[in-house]
Amino acid sequence: MNKEIPYKIYLDENEMPKQWYNIRADMKNKPAPLLNPGTLKPMTADELEHVFCKELVQQELNDTDAFFDIPDEILRFYKMYRPSPLVRAYCLEERLQTPAKIYYKFEGNNTSGSHKLNSAIAQAYYAKKQGLKGVTTETGAGQWGTALSMACSYFELDCKVYMVKVSYEQKPFRREVMRTYGASVTPSPSNHTAVGQKILDEHPNTGGSLGCAISEAVEVATTNDGYRYVLGSVLNQVLLHQSIIGLETKAAMDKYEIKPDIIIGCAGGGSNLGGLISPFMGEKLKGLADYDFIAVEPASCPSFTRGKFAYDFCDTGMVCPLSKMYTLGSNFIPSANHAGGLRYHGMSSTLSQLYHDGFIKAVAVEQTSVFEAAQKFARVEGILPAPESSHAIKVAIDEALKCKETGEEKTILFGLTGTGYFDLMAYRKFNDKEMSDYIPTDEDLQNSFDKLPKLS
């Protein structure tokens, strides 16, 4: 029988994971390799090392080793803001009057406001170890850029962030956090790069896009000595680092003899979902335990539920390698959904393979219902959630209400990836009932699918 479960379970420092877990090692069907867009052959380590840090390339390509030691320097940084709490949502359960038991792993208690810091500190560490001067990246809403600027500041690395111009102007708070941590933040497109200048010449009034910002960041990394490009989601290495979320969760649950029936995560590029489910999925793949995994995506950007499983470009600029994944097409223009972190056209190739093989379910939810769930959660659990995270809350509540109907005492676990302190203009729209829902038509999607690269 279970011990009495506290509201928040914190592992002791000596119980914190010392290794990351690489789910690919236990997958029978491995995720397909990245392809060189020129040759259409698998990207080699040599090719990738022009763009990414050496050791991160090794992590990216390794689909056989199940565990990677977490370097001491990273463990040390993790101790500043980890372990994150595994919270029993007693108050939410009571408000819903559900027999279900609800838990959430809360990753928002750090200044970046999300789980992104878990991979940012790892990527900054390997850049430092390689003797680099600095790293470049893009950011949209700003969570990843904030996390990376914190990590670079800690290791005294230069950090150049290309921020989508419209966000740069509309989210001055995020920009100032990054600057306070010493990063340079440039609105993209900029005239610092050839690709940025070209876009500015053609579209002088553009607000920019994530795809353009990626292209600028990659150009700066590859044309400046001592710089590499880093990315906050989608890649295998990111899922590896984010496995810390799931490993801590599993250790905390094992300690109290809790076994989740349903595990829910929001899914944009897949960094949080992949990290949260990794060790549980490992058990499922090995036949040691069974869990229901649910990926939640916005109905406005439904990669899993309405996308194609195909090779596609990771960026809209089409300069990055091709990845086999569930995709809406790199030409798909996501609508103005407030969950900026989930507005990616593709999905981690690892999660895509697992979904394709039937190990994960997916649901798409509409924006207004997500904010209703966010508000309900905030009022009883005392945390104002990020719009991204609220997708998982919405489905956790739905599942708990199903239990209320059936009387089942299921244990539901979801990932609460971050806080909504920098998303209050979205909350304002919700509070003022000005929020709209948007779902792409089949025709919209078909137009985008028609432009997918033809590989043979």
Next chain:
Amino acid sequence: MNKEIPYKIYLDENEMPKQWYNIRADMKNKPAPLLNPGTLKPMTADELEHVFCKELVQQELNDTDAFFDIPDEILRFYKMYRPSPLVRAYCLEERLQTPAKIYYKFEGNNTSGSHKLNSAIAQAYYAKKQGLKGVTTETGAGQWGTALSMACSYFELDCKVYMVKVSYEQKPFRREVMRTYGASVTPSPSNHTAVGQKILDEHPNTGGSLGCAISEAVEVATTNDGYRYVLGSVLNQVLLHQSIIGLETKAAMDKYEIKPDIIIGCAGGGSNLGGLISPFMGEKLKGLADYDFIAVEPASCPSFTRGKFAYDFCDTGMVCPLSKMYTLGSNFIPSANHAGGLRYHGMSSTLSQLYHDGFIKAVAVEQTSVFEAAQKFARVEGILPAPESSHAIKVAIDEALKCKETGEEKTILFGLTGTGYFDLMAYRKFNDKEMSDYIPTDEDLQNSFDKLPKLS
């Protein structure tokens, strides 16, 4: 000898304090009573109950009982975001290369972003218990209003917040958090109240002031059935509730056999400082242990270091009772310091008495140096601190650097009251080197002192 100290010490739930501690019970010289501004006689419970909740009035007036049981409903809410971590600042120590050991009690890991929630939930609970419909309050920067809106939402109480108009317009994010938690937020002065209307008639373009917002909130509470007024600092009851900070800190330190030599807190109205030091001060008053207590205030609003110990009005509208305290005069207009929570002309009467009796030291620090300390801290400890909290950081760093000179291995404890996520326009000024320091002249202060009420 000490056990190995983790980066973060979390008490177990069963180690959390079950009672608040009332420092007044152990003071030989009690704080002077509140006076009725009309009769100049001590305010009676009957008089106070027109404005405040009944049970809170009892707490306000009780200077003999050392401990008050924390009601179960409040303990339950505390478990959602408490215990707060006591953090060993290993990274800051290393960066400073100091032999000092630095600890901070971090109160920012909740959506209100500060310690204010500790008293908000208590005040909301007693209002609910009394069967009230709701409460009214004022807010400047918005921390207290946010905390109260969260607490009222939890107990399903109506919450009417009067927010200084200039903040209402400049801090839309705070306003939206409060609205998301269901509070009504009115820019003050408003035409909802007689006092607001009068000010608007005289000064139609005013940006408002905290004093005016207090007057409006008190008017609404006293002229509407089922409402009472609540306040987030200064009062004895608030210090009582905030003793949870110090009690948790002391329990955590005792557990690891740590004894602080110096205890540092920022001081505006005194809610955080009073809460943090309470149990340590109790030991000092009883001669059981010795500690150095340092109150840190902004040089622009130096109540302790340059104020008078005298009876004065708690509000600029001069409708509230008179309190004996260190004050700059209720007519003193604090300059545009970004640490909005420290811009109060007076100080808790309990802390004022302790300071007067020599149990607390005080220092005043300038704004730019505070932000320099904040940035240094943020970069190594991973938390972006509130400007208020950063006053304590500044002096903790100064003390640690003194230890570096002398070689003393002192143990320094400070209160990190909250996060700076809603203060990023202040950080922008700092990042752009547009921040200025302002210190009132002796003449400014004398002009204000001349208007102090004459009691005899």
